[in-house]
Amino acid sequence: MNPEDYSEIFKALSHPLRLKIACGLLHKGKCNVNTMVERLGESQSLISQHLNILKKSGIIKGYREGNIIWYRLENELAAKLLKNIELKLCD
Amino acid sequence: MNPEDYSEIFKALSHPLRLKIACGLLHKGKCNVNTMVERLGESQSLISQHLNILKKSGIIKGYREGNIIWYRLENELAAKLLKNIELKLCD
DNA sequence: TGACAATATTAGAATATTATAATATACTAA
DNA sequence: TTAGTATATTATAATATTCTAATATTGTCA
Numbered sequence: 323m324n325p326e327d328y329s330e331i332f333k334a335l336s337h338p339l340r341l342k343i344a345c346g347l348l349h350k351g352k353c354n355v356n357t358m359v360e361r362l363g364e365s366q367s368l369i370s371q372h373l374n375i376l377k378k379s380g381i382i383k384g385y386r387e388g389n390i391i392w393y394r395l396e397n398e399l400a401a402k403l404l405k406n407i408e409l410k411l412c413d
Numbered sequence: 414m415n416p417e418d419y420s421e422i423f424k425a426l427s428h429p430l431r432l433k434i435a436c437g438l439l440h441k442g443k444c445n446v447n448t449m450v451e452r453l454g455e456s457q458s459l460i461s462q463h464l465n466i467l468k469k470s471g472i473i474k475g476y477r478e479g480n481i482i483w484y485r486l487e488n489e490l491a492a493k494l495l496k497n498i499e500l501k502l503c504d
Numbered sequence: 505t506g507a508c509a510a511t512a513t514t515a516g517a518a519t520a521t522t523a524t525a526a527t528a529t530a531c532t533a534a
Numbered sequence: 535t536t537a538g539t540a541t542a543t544t545a546t547a548a549t550a551t552t553c554t555a556a557t558a559t560t561g562t563c564a
Contacts, residue, residue: 323498323499325429325430325432325433326429328429328432328498329426329427329428329429329431329432332423332424332426332427332432332494333423333424333427333428335420335423335427336420336421336423336424336426336427337420337424337521337522338416338417338419338420339416340420341416341419341420341423342416354540354541355540355541355542356539356540356541364523365523365524365525366540366541366542367523367524367525367526367541367542367543368522368523368524369541370541370542370543371522371523371542371543372522373541373542374542374543375521384541386530386531388531388532389530389531389532389539389540389541390531390539390540390541391540391541391542399497402497403423403494403497406490406493406494407414407419408414428551428552445510445511446510446511446512447509447510447511456553456554456555457510457511457512458511458512458513458553458554458555458556459552459553459554460511461511461512461513462512462513462552462553463552464511464512465512465513466551475511477560477561479561479562480509480510480511480560480561480562481509481510481511481561482510482511482512
């Protein structure tokens with residue numbers, strides 16, 4: 323991991339909505355898009371776009387189960403970083 | 414601290430150069446601008462601009478000592494986050 | 505004071521990010 | 535197959551970030 327790699331993780335977490343999503347996943351374990359849409363009160367498109375950014379940075383992964391895609395946190399560094407954040411942020 | 418506050422800290426650390434600066438300060442304790450310029454091989458203006466971003470986010474503070482300004486990490490959350498990063502990044 | 509050293513600020517072009525709106529894709533069940 | 539549900543993608547306008555080059559500020563010392 324070089325500085326660029328590290329800063330990419332920080333960058334992925336540098337948006338309030340992505341931070342909420344990632345933090346939620348840390349504590350809930352998994353979540354699907356529509357549930358995030360409801361919980362976070364943002365449009366489906368916006369949630370999906372931000373999920374994509376988290377996905378591209380390697381922080382989360384999606385697993386399809388029939389009609390639904392479950393997202394999970396899949397990055398140890400991100401998990402460690404998120405543990406420094408107060409819980410009440412997360413749902 | 415709300416999600417926006419947290420994400421600002423991440424944002425400040427989301428650039429490779431700022432991450433190097435902050436990580437350097439974590440481990441060296443303090444540093445002045447010209448030393449950073451030499452160590453990081455970037456222009457004085459660029460270093461100064463990025464220091465300003467770190468300063469505005471409340472991650473670092475500068476203390477003048479005559480002609481020189483010493484920068485220090487002054488944020489507990491940032492310090493905790495940076496401790497999750499491999500040391501060899503830091504000088 | 506004037507010259508110099510250390511640092512900050514500004515302007516501007518190039519590029520990246522963000523949110524909205526509209527549309528597309530993938531799967532399920534009837 | 536068709537309708538419906540869940541999610542992804544695309545285009546676009548607005549805004550923000552980044553870097554470079556030039557200039558300004560602040561403090562020291564002769």
